[in-house]
Amino acid sequence: MVVPPGDDAGVFLLNPEVALVETVDVITPLVNDPFLFGRISATNSLSDIYAMGGRPLTCLAIFGFSSCDYDKEVFELVLKGAIESIHLAGATLMGGHSFEDREMKFGLSVTGIVKPGKILRKEGAQPGELLVLTKPLGSGILTTALKGGRVTEDDISEAIRWMTTLNAEASEIALSSGAGACTDITGFGLIGHAYNMIKGSRVDFHIRRKAVPLFNRVMDFVEMGITPEGAYRNLQFLREHIIFSPEITEEDLLVLSDPQTSGGLLFTIKKDRTEILDKRRLPYWVIGEVSEGSGKIRID
Ligand code: CO
Numbered sequence: 001m002v003v004p005p006g007d008d009a010g011v012f013l014l015n016p017e018v019a020l021v022e023t024v025d026v027i028t029p030l031v032n033d034p035f036l037f038g039r040i041s042a043t044n045s046l047s048d049i050y051a052m053g054g055r056p057l058t059c060l061a062i063f064g065f066s067s068c069d070y071d072k073e074v075f076e077l078v079l080k081g082a083i084e085s086i087h088l089a090g091a092t093l094m095g096g097h098s099f100e101d102r103e104m105k106f107g108l109s110v111t112g113i114v115k116p117g118k119i120l121r122k123e124g125a126q127p128g129e130l131l132v133l134t135k136p137l138g139s140g141i142l143t144t145a146l147k148g149g150r151v152t153e154d155d156i157s158e159a160i161r162w163m164t165t166l167n168a169e170a171s172e173i174a175l176s177s178g179a180g181a182c183t184d185i186t187g188f189g190l191i192g193h194a195y196n197m198i199k200g201s202r203v204d205f206h207i208r209r210k211a212v213p214l215f216n217r218v219m220d221f222v223e224m225g226i227t228p229e230g231a232y233r234n235l236q237f238l239r240e241h242i243i244f245s246p247e248i249t250e251e252d253l254l255v256l257s258d259p260q261t262s263g264g265l266l267f268t269i270k271k272d273r274t275e276i277l278d279k280r281r282l283p284y285w286v287i288g289e290v291s292e293g294s295g296k297i298r299i300d
């Protein structure tokens, strides 16, 4: 084993040139369209491979399904969506397992490969590096608004487009720009995953709230109290590790704690390496920087 448990995925050395990367993730539906749910869930499951700098090869599907409540057509559409994302990733679906479940659940177990010298770890951020994020935040808040009937899938198409965007290119960019540390933003929200990168270390992350990209209307919904339970839980757990300036509101903190599905990569790079990012078409946001410290998240 090259990377111990606790990182985005496990890494097992096969030979000096190749290591296996393995991960599994299963989620419940967050959109109504079964095909889109399959696409989002597969993209989300593949993300941890990219967060390690790997390339996905094979996938196994895990499908909890209630045959009393849904037609077989729904089952097939979820799978079809997943297969589309898997093919876009250049990987193959090898099979899987389904079981009766009152609440639908779908996800993938994914095996990929990575060069042992090119593994992106979540630790290792160095003072002076910049913090780069590759997708806007707020998918948890928007899908909560969708469940509450406040918006339609069309209204949140921007977020859905991002949730079905593979982190493949972001991972390539992180590798080619010499990223010091990397993870993907999922259930613990931006500050939760950021904290996981620095806990117990001698660095702090400085995040500039205004530099963090949000989907349209995310702030409006938070101000209306439409916020997933997970955001409150994340913030409660993280509060003691955050230092924030007086202009940062509770709503700001909730948005930064919003659990993401299929969120972007968060990685650190040296200040003089941003031209590699500029040359690529993939959007990215520099949301702050790394300084010497004691494992705190500073927000201003
Ligand atoms: Co991850």
Ligand code: CO
Pocket: 008, 024, 025, 048, 186
């Ligand atoms: Co994961």
